[in-house]
Amino acid sequence: MRLLALIAALLLAPPTQAQDASGRFDYYVLSLSWSPTWCTAEGDASQARQCAAGRRTGFVVHGLWPQYERGWPEDCPTDARAPLRHETRGIADLMGSDGLAWYQWKKHGRCSGLSGQEYFALTREAADRIALPEALRQLNRDVMLPARVVEDAFIEANPDLTHDGITVTCRGHALQEVRICLTRDLEPRACAPDTRRDCTGSFLMAAPR
Numbered sequence: 001m002r003l004l005a006l007i008a009a010l011l012l013a014p015p016t017q018a019q020d021a022s023g024r025f026d027y028y029v030l031s032l033s034w035s036p037t038w039c040t041a042e043g044d045a046s047q048a049r050q051c052a053a054g055r056r057t058g059f060v061v062h063g064l065w066p067q068y069e070r071g072w073p074e075d076c077p078t079d080a081r082a083p084l085r086h087e088t089r090g091i092a093d094l095m096g097s098d099g100l101a102w103y104q105w106k107k108h109g110r111c112s113g114l115s116g117q118e119y120f121a122l123t124r125e126a127a128d129r130i131a132l133p134e135a136l137r138q139l140n141r142d143v144m145l146p147a148r149v150v151e152d153a154f155i156e157a158n159p160d161l162t163h164d165g166i167t168v169t170c171r172g173h174a175l176q177e178v179r180i181c182l183t184r185d186l187e188p189r190a191c192a193p194d195t196r197r198d199c200t201g202s203f204l205m206a207a208p209r
Helices: 002-010 035-043 084-091 100-107 116-129 147-157
Strands: 028-034 059-067 143-146 164-172 174-182 200-205
Touching: 028 035, 028 116, 035 164, 035 174, 059 100, 059 116, 059 174, 084 100, 084 116, 100 116, 143 147, 147 164, 147 174
Parallel strands: 174 200
Antiparallel strands: 028 059, 028 174, 143 200, 164 174
16 A cells, blocks of 8 residues: 555656756857846946946847757756856956856856856857847937837848747837847757747837937
């Protein structure tokens, strides 16, 4: 009876989830954050450097995220060397702050199978491969836009991109991020279904200050 009870308990127990393993993933998402939205929500209160008046910061790299075809790994154990302080400072021009760079390494970079230095180099390479639309870079007034217009602008600037490979997210009723799906070799690809969640309707795209 005890054996039958033990088997029954094991059958009823929820399945254990395998621990995410460094280097085991399917593709990347390059996440580009629209700085004016973040500054209004958080950055102004903390006097973040990227939010200072006159800097006119538009898109910054939020992160380069390893993805599964369904879901994503995070906080992976790894033996790869963590980034040194000067390496996190060295990518702050791209990511807005060295604090964000360190956080992205801990949560996402350790799952890449790369060292901190290699992960930041790959993040910069991914960002360099994506041309920012000139019309959005030069935005000088607040506008209301649907996600499709932002996607069209990125595709015009990057003809290899497709609508299935770009996701536009919102924070409230304001543009939050543009997320671009890339292969492990940083070539454009379609996003997996769980990554495609565009904003509905129109949202505010506030002009950089």
